[in-house]
Amino acid sequence: MDVRLMGWDTPLFQTIQHMMDATDDADKTVNAPSRTYVRDTKAMASTPADVKEYPNSYAFIVDMPGLKSGDIKVQVEEDNVLIISGERKREEEKEGAKYVRMERRVGKFMRKFVLPENANTDAISAVCQDGVLTVTVQKLPPPEPKKAKTIQVQIA
Numbered sequence: 540m541d542v543r544l545m546g547w548d549t550p551l552f553q554t555i556q557h558m559m560d561a562t563d564d565a566d567k568t569v570n571a572p573s574r575t576y577v578r579d580t581k582a583m584a585s586t587p588a589d590v591k592e593y594p595n596s597y598a599f600i601v602d603m604p605g606l607k608s609g610d611i612k613v614q615v616e617e618d619n620v621l622i623i624s625g626e627r628k629r630e631e632e633k634e635g636a637k638y639v640r641m642e643r644r645v646g647k648f649m650r651k652f653v654l655p656e657n658a659n660t661d662a663i664s665a666v667c668q669d670g671v672l673t674v675t676v677q678k679l680p681p682p683e684p685k686k687a688k689t690i691q692v693q694i695a
Contacts, residue, residue: 586648588623597676599623599652604670613665613674619658623674624649657681 589600601623603611611625629645632638654660654676662677 586623586650588650588652590652595678597655597658597678599650599674599676601650601672601674602670603667603672606667606670608667611665611667611672613663613672615654615660615663618660619654619656621652621654621663621674621676622649623652623672 586601591598591600599621603625606625606627610627611623614622614624616622624647626647627643627645657679659677659679663674665672665674667673
């Protein structure tokens with residue numbers, strides 16, 4: 540509703556209305572996700588992966604066509620979060636060539652996996668072959684069962 544029609548078209552009311560509008564905008568900005576969060580979420584959603592469990596290891600398989608090993612980063616954070624990330628860069632255009640259609644994804648990619656308790660974060664390997672990255676995380680050996688402890692019964 541237009542405030543002029545209600546007779547509230549005074550400088551004081553306009554200032555108050557402007558302050559209220561600014562507060563509404565500030566609330567939207569504070570509650571909005573950050574650009575980094577949005578970029579990371581898009582990168583995770585567009586990076587499909589397979590996870591396999593073997594008797595002695597876990598394998599994380601991600602398609603990485605056309606990437607060099609320097610474009611891929613594999614790391615462990617917080618002792619149990621495996622992060623596979625990197626960036627696929629656009630090919631430099633050669634003289635006279637221009638894109639007519641560009642469908643292959645370029646930009647950052649990332650996947651995070653919470654590793655199970657039996658994952659050995661000290662025994663992780665990563666191999667990229669034929670455009671497929673395989674990260675292998677060895678399992679820790681199962682804990683040895685505790686031996687029964689015999690208590691000598693004394694007669695009092």
